[in-house]
Amino acid sequence: MLSEQIRRKAEYYVDSGDFSDELARMVAFRTESATPDGRVAVKAYLDDVLAPALTDLGCTVTEHANPDPSGGPFLVGTRVESPDLPTVLCYGHADVVEGLGDRWSHGRDPWRLTVEGDRWYGRGTADNKGQHLVNLTALRLLLAEHGELGFNLTMLFETGEEIGSPGFAEFAAAHRELLAADLLLASDGPRLDAATPTLFLGSRGALGIELDVDLRSDSYHSGNWGGLLRNPATTLAGAVSSLVDGHGRVRVPGLLPPELPDEIREALAGVRVATGPGDPVPDDGWGEAGLTPAERLYGWNTLEVLALGSADVDRPVNAIPGRARAVLQLRYVAGTDVDSAERIITEHLAEHGYPMVGVRITGRFAASRTDVDGPWPRWARTVLEEATGGNVAVLPNIGGSLPNFVFTDVLGLPALWLPHSYPGCLQHAPDEHLLAPIAREGIVLAAALFDAVGHPTADRPLPASGRKDLR
Template sequence: MLDTSPRDAAVDLARSLAGDDAFRAALADLIAFPTDANDPDAPLHAYLAHVAQGFAAMGFEMQGYTSDGHPFLLVSRVEDKSRPTILGYAHGDTVPGMAGRWANGRDPWALDVDDASGLWYGRGIADNKGQMLVNMTAMQAVIAARGSLGFNAHLLIEMGEEIGSPGLRKVCEKLKSRLKADLLIASDGPRIDAMTPTLFLGARGGASFRLTLRRRTGGRHSGNFGGALKNPALELAHALACITDAQGALQVKGWLPATIPDAARNALAGLTPAGGEVDADWGAKGLTPAERIHAWNSAEILAFSAGDIAHPVNAIPDMAEAVVQLRYVPGIADDDLGAALRAHLDAHGHGDVTIAELGPRFRASATPVDNASVGFAAASLARTHGAPPVVLPSLGGSLPNDIFTEVLGLPTIWVPHSYPGCAQHAPDEHLPAALFPQAAGLMAGLYWDLGTASKSALGLG
């Protein structure tokens, strides 16, 4: 029998730890904190104090901060300043629990283990408490196997990501020297599917706009006035229709990137995104669904209202409103997004529609696919998994990645431990139990390799 290498021992230990009763109990403890970011009475500070105890047991030092009224926790383990320094990120806040809407009477703030399906349920299990615990467990395994991490680590935990990360930019600006690092490696968002290791290198930006058209006060009889009075619902429908073509491809000048880089196109070749739940004939022409989600821009109507759909009456409505959201990749002038939409609607005869941007906005940012640190991380995951991971140029959704790239000047690599069907913003948020040991092993391998790598091997020196 071949001797197990120290790296293999660390990977095996991480898998074992993530599959034992202590991991399940630790996850249950995290979920039990009802950290709804929208609830002013949520125990956000208590959650961070609990997390701090776990990191203290692993030899980390910690410091709490408050920015824009929101709490943050920074945990650090500095072993050798000549070694690479890795910054991690996590958030402990969640969306509302939605109690009473979960199947089988589940309590959103209690871990529910369904042995029959192999799924574990609880608010925050996927977004983002379970993902943070996976990385903690992987670090624990590496420290136990090696006696050290082999690199320096900082982890910044915030409690407001679900409401736009208020204060995160300010705290990073204030702590810029304290957070000095070579690379961000963090976990949030979904993999391409439940059991396929995935890297993504940034996030599409997100900007939302409320479009309003008011013609008068009060409705007018649809028989007595119909055909001779402007109907704001019809007018706004035409305004919305000009934002894309009939197949959903963006038409707004200034909302479109110039091209997809060859490295990004190659990374996405042959990939089926979103669990295959896509319409191949929808969106920008000449692009695959994977390219449309991870390397291109899209606009969606999130809401459209006129009259009372539950109780329609025979009247022309006096006003209509809609919310339009743009998801966009790096490379466009995002300071002018509202102006670009204004010019487009005016050019199509819809100058009476008013536009108001709705906050918060996430800016687009991403590390290039051909960055050396990306190749290093992908090779590490491939060594552990036995096959290359999927590498996505950008997450289809949005994260505060731009703060790490712009304020801290870091390359960013995200290693997600969730999947598209996890229901993270809905009732019945869950993850497969089998994902935890697999993900912990991947991260242990990556952390082990970081502990042996030089800065030049990471493309940092």
């Protein structure tokens, strides 16, 4: 069990202002991976912030070029205490989305930490600088207390997560020995809600889909040609409704998972979503029938229309447009076969009378998750419940997407994600913020997990897969 001394030091680090001071320095680096200036800032963040932090943990630090020129470098810190000890791989990302500085409220600046009560505003506070600072802090406290961690540590930072992690899978495949570990322990994404410590085991995938009804180069007078010329906007509306109906139910069997496994249903039993102040209320009758909101969000697929347009909605003219387009996104769980999605959608549309609709897959983020009944999730849940003295939500995956497949599918690791944010944090939007109580509790929870790896006991041993001498 985590000592009271470490727990008090973890909480004091937040209460004293030391954590927010350190976070303020991190936020000041404008590490937007989508801009040229941001990429310069990313390199400075690696050199001036993360590399020294890893060196202070006794890590050997190396920087690696990205095999994909559209992505940024990778930073790896390794601390080897003994080849007989288990190895923990930690992950974080140094990049952030666009600052959107002109849209933040009350004069807040995305590149300056603004403390207002329990909310710390700034770009990256929740995604992901505040989260990897929580874990770095927990490791520092344990090292100061024990003089050792009791396990080998590899910390990996990528710099392009917000632009789809280009080159990450290729880098991991080429550096399997460097990244070899017994488990991944990382932090990103949100908790179930602000008050509930959460462990999640993977992420849904995302598939970008573009529909294009390009029928003619010109627009024709609706009075003279209406009823004679096919309207691309009407056609597009019908095509979309054949894929997902007006109540959010996916109508293409090939875009759905084969089933909702019993173990996933059991894991989500009693899980309530959208319970935080300010959260929108889930709409009755929306989404797959017969599933709970938690099952729809964490255990099933959704097809969302992200954008749809034809002509100029703000200044329409009396003419039949020549073209209409829509952008859709399939959020899908592990077990869904999306390799043939373009063919499946094209054939479905043709069968429903829409062969003139062009279909293009614009991007893909793979779905993956660790077995919810596996030994590492059961072990972690026990540790976290002991540390909190209360309930811990264990989710099979989050609703969003992360590069979890790199760890589970490429590196073959069990993945444990301990998030230090919450659904209302406004990540990717103006006024992104981290909650001080979550950071305070997060350091304790992270320290408890790290300490349990490094100092197993007879009544709380590590899973056998975490002992290299038993392989």
